[in-house]
Amino acid sequence: MRDTESFYHRAVRIIKSIPKGKVATYGLIAHLAGSPRAARQVAYILSSSWKKHSLPWHRVVNSRGCISLKPGRGYEEQRELLEKEGVLFRDDGSLDLTDYQWKPEKDLADMEDF
DNA sequence: AACCTGACTTCGG
DNA sequence: TCCGAAGCCAGGT
Numbered sequence: 001m002r003d004t005e006s007f008y009h010r011a012v013r014i015i016k017s018i019p020k021g022k023v024a025t026y027g028l029i030a031h032l033a034g035s036p037r038a039a040r041q042v043a044y045i046l047s048s049s050w051k052k053h054s055l056p057w058h059r060v061v062n063s064r065g066c067i068s069l070k071p072g073r074g075y076e077e078q079r080e081l082l083e084k085e086g087v088l089f090r091d092d093g094s095l096d097l098t099d100y101q102w103k104p105e106k107d108l109a110d111m112e113d114f
Numbered sequence: 115a116a117c118c119t120g121a122c123t124t125c126g127g
Numbered sequence: 128t129c130c131g132a133a134g135c136c137a138g139g140t
Contacts, residue, residue: 004136004137004138007136007137008137025122025123026121026122026123027122027123030122030136035135035136035137037122037123037134037135037136038122038135038136038137039122039123039135039136040119040120040121040122040123040135040136040137041120041122041135041136041137041138042121042122042136043120043121043122044119044120044121044136044137044138045137046121047120047121048138057121060121061121062121062122062123063122063123063124064123067121068121068122069121070121073121074121075121078121
């Protein structure tokens, strides 16, 4: 059996476990789910079925700590949701990953170089 | 089966 | 530091 299904479910599970007030990058989620390079797939999962799994989609940002969504296509909504959880944005629209990025406990991860 | 597409990431100029 | 190109993964057509 291919691993794609597992990846999907693992990714969903990981996204669900992102605590309020924290964020995770696409790459980190992909990494934890077992495919370090599948960041795009994580994005796909969010856009296609965040509703289906009640995922906290707004807690996922790109590697620079910015919202990947374009203005008018969810950007403002995501930013608002995050601000409601206490996340502060800089003038350029980015947030401080060193403060907000979720660091999962060793349960889920078999991260090699952490 | 082949090609296109995307809420990404990384590297080189 | 900023911009463009290439690499990657999986779903949709």
